[in-house]
Amino acid sequence: MGYNIFRNDRVGKPGGGVLLAVKQHIKCREILNKTTRNNEVIAVEIETQTFKSILISSIYVPPTAKIDLSILHELYNINNNCIIVGDLNATLQLMGSRKTNARGKQLQELIKEGFIECVDDDSTTFEKNDYEEKLDWILASQPLISFISNVETHLTIGTLSGHKPLTFDIPTGVQPKPTSPRISLNFKAAKWSKFRIKLDQQLMLWNNDGRFDSTLDIEEYTSFITNSIMVATQEAIPPTQQMNTSYTLSEASKNLIKLKHQAYRRWKKAGNNMDKHQYYNYKVLLTNSLRNDRRNNLNKLMSSLCQKKMYSDAVW
Structure with missing residues (x-):
């Protein structure tokens, strides 16, 4: 079975260019093909049973250019079920660089906007001599990103150095997760005295002379309490404007990043199997350390909302 080829070739200069190959039995159409601010982009839309359609785009950003964020916004506006892959030449310390x-800072700002996320995989995708880095990225919108699995980085094809192929699976026959009804709230900006006043006002509306003679009465009272809290929350606690995806790296992670790169250079320079073993060992340790950093960051956030703080004099 053959492929339909969609390509954006670089004109007048060697190298560069982007290409997408879609199997012929998949219904698809090209929707974007252009180069802007040295960003080379190709995008197609494919039909699926689950999402009606998915936009898949390949993008290349040269080392001397900046990421044209307007392109990524344009792709999302065309179809908010989108997957964007490619060599962005962006490095992030949070991903082990x-x-x-x-360009990494641009990518961070893009992720903070919340409409697109990156697959959480810190495997390096480029190597040359004693240099290795993660330059290639898989970006996707929700809920698509939650279905991406089996992300793998493979050996370079036909050469000893260069970019490593990335592969991943995304089933299109599964049912998407429903949009969460939960609202993200900015508790740091909450006006707790206003919350208490509004909650008291709402609770005063209840008829205290009433009796609870049935389960229906209990359910009615429970709904009243819940609605009172919701009204007070809407009045005093603003919603979060953007996702907080950045956090402080621990000293352990910083040290492992340094040790990993040092072991890699020694391995590539001398070809010593001991250095190779150390490199892969540090790589596993770094992945676990970064995961712990993210977990600790979440724990700090949750502890800021602990019962002691909620019931402090400053609140009530």
Whole structure:
């Protein structure tokens, strides 16, 4: 079975260009093909049973260019069920790189906007001599990103160095998760005295002379309490404007990043199996350490909402 080929070739210069190959039995159409601010983009829309259609895009950003964020917004506006993959030449320390470069900072800001997320995988995707880095990214909107699985980084094809192929699975026959009814609230900006006053006002509306003679009466009272809290919350606690996806790396993670890159350089320079073993060992340890950093960040957030703080004099 053959493929339908969609390509955006670089004109007048060698190298570069992007291409998408879609199996012929899949209904698809090209919806975007352009180069802007040296960002080379190709995008197709494929039909699926679950999501009606999915936008898949490939993008290349040269090392000397910046990410044209307007392109990513344009792709999302065309179809908010989108997967964007490619070499962005963006490095993020939070993903195990030695530093966050300018394009990495752009990527961070994009993720903070909340409409697109990156697959949580810190495997390096490029290697050359004693240099290795994660430059290639898989970005996707919700709920698509929750269905992406089996992300793998493979050996370079036909060469000893360069970009490593990335593969992943995304089933299109499963039912998407429903949109969560939960609202993200900015508790740091909450006006707790206003919350208490509004809650008291709402609770005063209840008829205290009433009796609870049946389960229906109990359910009615429970709904009243819930609605009172919701009204007070809407009055005093603003919703979160953006996702907080950044956190502080622990000293352990910073040290493991350094040790991993040092072991990699020694391995590539001398070809010593001991250095190779150390490199992969540090890589596993770093993945676990970054996961712990994210967990600790979540625990700190939850502890800021602990019962002691909620019942402090400053609140009530």
